[in-house]
Amino acid sequence: MLTTNYLIINRKPQPFESMEMDVETMMFMDESGNIIDVLVLDDSVFAALYCDEVRNTTLVVYSDEIRVITILWASDAEYEAGRRMIADVVSVPLSSQNKKINRYGEELAKKLADGVKLQVIDAVDNSAMVKCPDCGMLSPKGTPYCMDCGAELP
Numbered sequence: 525m526l527t528t529n530y531l532i533i534n535r536k537p538q539p540f541e542s543m544e545m546d547v548e549t550m551m552f553m554d555e556s557g558n559i560i561d562v563l564v565l566d567d568s569v570f571a572a573l574y575c576d577e578v579r580n581t582t583l584v585v586y587s588d589e590i591r592v593i594t595i596l597w598a599s600d601a602e603y604e605a606g607r608r609m610i611a612d613v614v615s616v617p618l619s620s621q622n623k624k625i626n627r628y629g630e631e632l633a634k635k636l637a638d639g640v641k642l643q644v645i646d647a648v649d650n651s652a653m654v655k656c657p658d659c660g661m662l663s664p665k666g667t668p669y670c671m672d673c674g675a676e677l678p
């Protein structure tokens with residue numbers, strides 16, 4: 525079992541003592557309270573993965589490129605607090621990336637082992653989207669046919 529929290533960005537792990545969040549940033553601090561890393565989340569976070577078994581949290585961030593940020597928590601309490609903080613704060617308006625995200629989520633769901641939960645956070649402003657009656661894929665209103673299965677959209 526871990527005794528220290530770890531933040532892994534681009535496969536580079538670094539230890540941290542605590543985390544703070546506000547609307548658009550996550551700050552990671554060492555034991556003296558010095559900031560060791562700051563992540564700007566803006567509206568590019570589209571998925572959060574949690575695994576209760578190994579107490580890790582993964583954020584999938586898409587801006588210019590896809591980045592995967594994993595936080596390994598040293599205790600159940602920190603894991604729970606961190607997980608809740610992220611779920612409460614991160615809210616993402618997305619539109620054109622829906623298809624990609626949906627596919628990505630499906631692939632993740634297929635591949636991930638038991639005990640891993642997938643949450644796609646507030647992925648869509650549904651008022652601007654129409655749902656395919658056949659496959660459920662969301663497309664922008666006014667799209668004549670489903671991009672996924674080709675069914676006619678209402």
Ligand SMILES: [Zn+2]
Nearest residue numbers: 656659670673
């Ligand atoms: Zn469809």
